[in-house]
Amino acid sequence: EAGVAQSPRYKIIEKRQSVAFWCNPISGHATLYWYQQILGQGPKLLIQFQNNGVVDDSQLPKDRFSAERLKGVDSTLKIQPAKLEDSAVYLCASSQGRGNTIYFGEGSWLTVV
């Protein structure tokens, strides 16, 4: 079974530029998550989708971050404009439903210089 796919794997941008990450969850998984993991810390949830609806985005910095899952399958996370403190790994994950086991993609490593 194919896992969670993410791209790009690595991205280096200058501050104030924009970046977008793409995620394709495991087939049939209704719930999709975007996490931010800063080096040395645990993953922090940014946004959770159930199909194409947002369940929780309380920790998403909405002045610069946006995410969508228009058709309830794949999703994009955008940062505009980027700040130095956005340097992190952006992990996409999916699960069959809320409260079920979460499976992670390999992550998109972002460095803002």
Next chain:
Amino acid sequence: RKEVEQDPGPFNVPEGATVAFNCTYSNSASQSFFWYRQDCRKEPKLLMSVYSSGNEDGRFTAQLNRASQYISLLIRDSKLSDSATYLCVPPGNAGNMLTFGGGTRLMVKP
């Protein structure tokens, strides 16, 4: 009190030792909890999922202490390959938003 707290370690133990990690949490409405393992520069991977008060899988035992609001992971007969960061996901709120702890780093030495 933080929502989820873990001792960051590192825990340095010799091969064959038994080691235990705790993870305290501040609120919960459900009983299921999870432990994930994360290798350096890799994504977290599920180690154990528990839908009751505890579970045992080979050398690994996970327990829930609801009264004291913590979950634990016990590793017996540590192997070099157990060296990793262990992330807890304590009971959440009706399946919404699973919150990860900061992780506990384990180093098993020969």
